Amino acid sequence: MTIKDVAAYCDVAVSTVSRVLNNHPDVSEDTCAKVLAAIAKLNYIPNNSARDLVTPQGDSIGVVVRGAENPFFTPVIRAIEARCELAGYTMVLHQIPAGADEVAAGAELVRSKRLRGLIFLGGRFDYSQHEANALGIPFVCCTNTNQFGDLEKTAYSSVSIDDFAEGFKATNLLVQRGHRRIAILLDSVTDHSVSELRYAGYCQALADAGIPLDTSLVFQTVAFSMPAAFERVSAYLAQSQDVTGIFAVADTMAIAAIKALHNAGLHVPQDVSVVAIDGIEMSLYTIPTLTTLSQPQETMGEEAVSILLDVLSGTSPNRHVRLETTLREGETLGVCKN
Amino acid sequence: MTIKDVAAYCDVAVSTVSRVLNNHPDVSEDTCAKVLAAIAKLNYIPNNSARDLVTPQGDSIGVVVRGAENPFFTPVIRAIEARCELAGYTMVLHQIPAGADEVAAGAELVRSKRLRGLIFLGGRFDYSQHEANALGIPFVCCTNTNQFGDLEKTAYSSVSIDDFAEGFKATNLLVQRGHRRIAILLDSVTDHSVSELRYAGYCQALADAGIPLDTSLVFQTVAFSMPAAFERVSAYLAQSQDVTGIFAVADTMAIAAIKALHNAGLHVPQDVSVVAIDGIEMSLYTIPTLTTLSQPQETMGEEAVSILLDVLSGTSPNRHVRLETTLREGETLGVCKN
DNA sequence: GTGAAAGCGCTAACAA
DNA sequence: TTGTTAGCGCTTTCAC
Numbered sequence: 001m002t003i004k005d006v007a008a009y010c011d012v013a014v015s016t017v018s019r020v021l022n023n024h025p026d027v028s029e030d031t032c033a034k035v036l037a038a039i040a041k042l043n044y045i046p047n048n049s050a051r052d053l054v055t056p057q058g059d060s061i062g063v064v065v066r067g068a069e070n071p072f073f074t075p076v077i078r079a080i081e082a083r084c085e086l087a088g089y090t091m092v093l094h095q096i097p098a099g100a101d102e103v104a105a106g107a108e109l110v111r112s113k114r115l116r117g118l119i120f121l122g123g124r125f126d127y128s129q130h131e132a133n134a135l136g137i138p139f140v141c142c143t144n145t146n147q148f149g150d151l152e153k154t155a156y157s158s159v160s161i162d163d164f165a166e167g168f169k170a171t172n173l174l175v176q177r178g179h180r181r182i183a184i185l186l187d188s189v190t191d192h193s194v195s196e197l198r199y200a201g202y203c204q205a206l207a208d209a210g211i212p213l214d215t216s217l218v219f220q221t222v223a224f225s226m227p228a229a230f231e232r233v234s235a236y237l238a239q240s241q242d243v244t245g246i247f248a249v250a251d252t253m254a255i256a257a258i259k260a261l262h263n264a265g266l267h268v269p270q271d272v273s274v275v276a277i278d279g280i281e282m283s284l285y286t287i288p289t290l291t292t293l294s295q296p297q298e299t300m301g302e303e304a305v306s307i308l309l310d311v312l313s314g315t316s317p318n319r320h321v322r323l324e325t326t327l328r329e330g331e332t333l334g335v336c337k338n
Numbered sequence: 339m340t341i342k343d344v345a346a347y348c349d350v351a352v353s354t355v356s357r358v359l360n361n362h363p364d365v366s367e368d369t370c371a372k373v374l375a376a377i378a379k380l381n382y383i384p385n386n387s388a389r390d391l392v393t394p395q396g397d398s399i400g401v402v403v404r405g406a407e408n409p410f411f412t413p414v415i416r417a418i419e420a421r422c423e424l425a426g427y428t429m430v431l432h433q434i435p436a437g438a439d440e441v442a443a444g445a446e447l448v449r450s451k452r453l454r455g456l457i458f459l460g461g462r463f464d465y466s467q468h469e470a471n472a473l474g475i476p477f478v479c480c481t482n483t484n485q486f487g488d489l490e491k492t493a494y495s496s497v498s499i500d501d502f503a504e505g506f507k508a509t510n511l512l513v514q515r516g517h518r519r520i521a522i523l524l525d526s527v528t529d530h531s532v533s534e535l536r537y538a539g540y541c542q543a544l545a546d547a548g549i550p551l552d553t554s555l556v557f558q559t560v561a562f563s564m565p566a567a568f569e570r571v572s573a574y575l576a577q578s579q580d581v582t583g584i585f586a587v588a589d590t591m592a593i594a595a596i597k598a599l600h601n602a603g604l605h606v607p608q609d610v611s612v613v614a615i616d617g618i619e620m621s622l623y624t625i626p627t628l629t630t631l632s633q634p635q636e637t638m639g640e641e642a643v644s645i646l647l648d649v650l651s652g653t654s655p656n657r658h659v660r661l662e663t664t665l666r667e668g669e670t671l672g673v674c675k676n
Numbered sequence: 677g678t679g680a681a682a683g684c685g686c687t688a689a690c691a692a
Numbered sequence: 693t694t695g696t697t698a699g700c701g702c703t704t705t706c707a708c
Contacts, residue, residue, distance in 0.1 A: 003687095026693055050391050055686085094419075114385075136383075226619060353703080354678060391686085
């Protein structure tokens with residue numbers, strides 16, 4: 001079932017069918033109706049590959065997500081898809097495991113799909129110019145700004161929060177409540193990603209408060225997962241309970257930490273306070289409700305698409321957008337009693 | 339940068355380049371190496387649309403998800419993508435809002451992408467034969483079996499749990515602990531989807547136990563969301579606390595319900611027991627840990643892809659797979675004290 | 677082992 | 693307003 005069949009069926013030329021398909025102006029009403037009817041009757045579906053082949057551009061935007069199991073991304077992805085669809089683009093989602101190379105995955109996507117642009121979600125911050133060249137299309141880093149790479153600022157876009165500042169802010173919430181035994185819960189202090197930056201903010205906040213850094217309170221989990229966070233905190237508590245505040249770099253980790261504290265017989269926030277960064281829906285329903293710096297998830301996704309569309313249309317060059325978190329007050333932050 | 343450029347650069351014919359691209363056997367090593375080098379140097383990327391156009395089949399499998407905000411689907415989707423990739427297929431994800439028509443969305447996907455098959459996640463159960471025809475490619479319903487439609491069993495595949503039986507089982511867990519004031523928390527008793535079937539199981543379990551159905555204990559939320567569940571349970575508790583057990587059709591709803599109970603000063607499971615169906619990771623970390631009938635999420639996704647691949651390859655006809663839940667014992671189920 | 681050429685389904689000039 | 697036709701980039705016979 002091709003456009004030819006439809007044309008033959010209607011006794012018109014293929015170009016006429018093509019015209020009604022792409023609703024070009026000058027087709028007589030009669031012809032148009034006739035063709036439309038035939039299309040419906042024959043259940044004709046245009047071959048998009050043929051279409052793509054002949055039209056200069058594709059209509060897809062790729063999204064590469066590292067750690068899609070993190071519920072933080074769900075609303076972001078939804079926003080991206082909604083925005084793409086609105087603009088007539090199709091979102092092509094690709095999830096990659098924690099260890100995989102997202103730029104390679106992106107290049108592969110570009111290669112196999114006909115992408116116009118790319119959005120990286122939850123990635124590293126250390127792309128090299130060489131890697132980026134392999135991509136060959138505009139891309140925006142969402143949630144990260146590539147601080148550790150050697151990319152020109154003009155070579156890509158980003159939308160993110162200021163991880164250092166937010167890490168500082170979160171830690172400071174604890175400091176201000178009188179906490180001094182403040183732990184940080186993260187995957188790694190050298191992940192070249194959000195954890196590393198937020199860790200730097202944490203260190204700064206401690207330093208500003210005159211609190212020496214105690215590496216035994218740096219809870220690295222290696223894996224960015226709830227079980228890993230749970231195990232890590234449980235392991236610490238089994239040997240020592242000398243901690244009154246925990247800053248978790250993600251809500252999911254905070255929730256796992258609270259469970260570990262609870263299992264160890266510690267109360268939140270009476271014994272230990274917990275703050276996090278993210279603001280996922282789920283943490284509104286934990287007991288107690290999590291106190292967290294909430295990221296504007298939908299806005300992040302929408303902004304990423306907007307930037308991409310602007311760059312694609314030539315409306316504006318690459319740009320870097322910094323979004324603010326808002327403190328979502330819960331019940332896990334209390335005054336230090338020690 | 340096309341295959342022609344590469345051919346010209348190497349001083350060979352396009353067909354030769356094509357041969358090495360598709361690693362056909364008879365190309366001399368020298369030529370092969372020369373072409374490969376050129377491809378790398380020129381950073382040549384084959385145009386997939388052109389490829390698709392000339393090859394009979396596409397390589398994509400579509401996934402239409404209703405309610406992607408439900409964390410239940412996350413591992414399912416991940417499993418699907420992993421399995422697709424392993425088999426050389428690309429997953430094309432499409433998320434649709436709660437109210438949207440998934441079959442129409444699927445048809446649209448088929449139309450715009452070159453799909454070989456389709457997987458529906460979290461959909462209705464009432465497709466008509468006519469709708470299915472519009473699809474024109476094999477599809478498998480994941481988590482549902484289309485009990486309410488008029489589809490021939492041979493016209494599609496499915497992988498799901500027995501929602502009636504599991505609803506029965508969940509309710510029975512409460513009955514066996516002596517509960518008689520048992521509420522059910524669901525989106526709608528007439529959603530033509532999982533809720534409706536699990537509700538039937540709930541009714542049956544009550545009937546078998548000689549407990550009359552009390553419609554005031556049927557908590558319909560309309561929306562399938564945490565806020566809706568929270569509000570619905572809170573509203574009930576504000577007017578009456580005459581309930582000792584709640585069966586939630588989803589973990590997320592159960593978590594919201596527990597929060598509502600907690601806010602109303604009720605303890606779980608001392609005052610009210612809660613059981614659910616799903617088994618998402620998050621509910622392992624709630625306080626208390628949720629008691630739930632855990633669905634084999636990864637298996638569901640993998641099975642869906644396996645079936646599709648079998649059908650596509652002609653290895654086997656459409657089939658319907660029923661998976662079992664396993665009771666994941668938590669801390670929210672207790673003996674009724676009244 | 678390699679090249680020439682046909683044609684996949686479609687769009688967009690260009691003619692009529 | 694409609695038809696004719698030349699490709700888009702690629703794979704694949706079929707010759708050589």
